[in-house]
Amino acid sequence: MGDQLKPDTSEKMRALCKKISVAHNLDAEIQEELYAHMEDKLIAYMNGDETFAEEDALILVREHFGDPSQVKALFQKVHGYDTNVRLYRRLAAAMVVTMAVSVIFDSLGITLLRLPPETLAFAPPQAVLACVYALTIVFSWLFLWRWQRRLDMGHTPWFLTWRPLYLACVIAALFFLESRTDTFFNLLYADLYANAAQRSFVAWSWNSILIIIPITMHPVFICMVWLWWCDRPPRQARAMRAAAGCWVVWSFLFSFSPAYIDTLVKRVSLWPFMPLSDVVTSITLSFTSFVAYALVACALYKAGQYTLFHKLG
Numbered sequence: 001m002g003d004q005l006k007p008d009t010s011e012k013m014r015a016l017c018k019k020i021s022v023a024h025n026l027d028a029e030i031q032e033e034l035y036a037h038m039e040d041k042l043i044a045y046m047n048g049d050e051t052f053a054e055e056d057a058l059i060l061v062r063e064h065f066g067d068p069s070q071v072k073a074l075f076q077k078v079h080g081y082d083t084n085v086r087l088y089r090r091l092a093a094a095m096v097v098t099m100a101v102s103v104i105f106d107s108l109g110i111t112l113l114r115l116p117p118e119t120l121a122f123a124p125p126q127a128v129l130a131c132v133y134a135l136t137i138v139f140s141w142l143f144l145w146r147w148q149r150r151l152d153m154g155h156t157p158w159f160l161t162w163r164p165l166y167l168a169c170v171i172a173a174l175f176f177l178e179s180r181t182d183t184f185f186n187l188l189y190a191d192l193y194a195n196a197a198q199r200s201f202v203a204w205s206w207n208s209i210l211i212i213i214p215i216t217m218h219p220v221f222i223c224m225v226w227l228w229w230c231d232r233p234p235r236q237a238r239a240m241r242a243a244a245g246c247w248v249v250w251s252f253l254f255s256f257s258p259a260y261i262d263t264l265v266k267r268v269s270l271w272p273f274m275p276l277s278d279v280v281t282s283i284t285l286s287f288t289s290f291v292a293y294a295l296v297a298c299a300l301y302k303a304g305q306y307t308l309f310h311k312l313g
Helices: 007-024 028-047 054-065 068-078 080-113 125-152 164-199 201-230 237-254 258-269 276-312
Strands: none
Touching (some): 080 125, 080 164, 080 237, 125 164, 125 201, 201 237, 201 276
């Protein structure tokens, strides 16, 4: 088919294909496939009912494939299954790294909080909480960033090769382990925080304001890390929706720690003295809060993308 084209037209097509491939971060195999689609489109313009000269047909091809939505639609149609598989594996990797990092730093936080009070003076509970949350966010992103670099260099990370059963077992094991360490860390922190409140109400009030920041921003930034990790070229909107939705469900399920479940069981056991509607309300508010976090994360992520695009552009 390429023999029908002039050499300079083929060269221009290659240059256009390379430009589109760089913009969408396409590998060599996909580049060749894209070139074949472009070549087919050019021949169709030249041999259609309304024939075009080769130069005019090339202009139409440039207009067609220069539109990002057309490229996205093409790859969604041709590589829909592969794209979905890679997205689900990316989400699995995000779960694994988030929980693994959380286990490590929750354990570090537990170690610090169990130090004698006089030793803990240099690191009050609020500072420990803030550090644990901050380090979890930073190291989760660093691990994912490193794996993305390996992908860009042509390597194949573990999450693309492991069998689904292995991934599911690792996620389940980490989910169980992290739910325990997180619960223990939060209970230990709450106990120390309550003791601090009894000693000084002013200090407790001020510290209450300070810890609102890490407690509220931690889920937002973790969700943003997931969005960044899953938002890969050709940057389909459904990838962001999948990342945000999966994060909401994962976080909601994770919020049902043993202590929280025990509280719900006690409330139900008090029926009819404790209305069951309180349990439903508690669960609804918990889910709604994670949806709100995800919406804020999406808004901040898109705002950051917009700002970065205009700075670079």
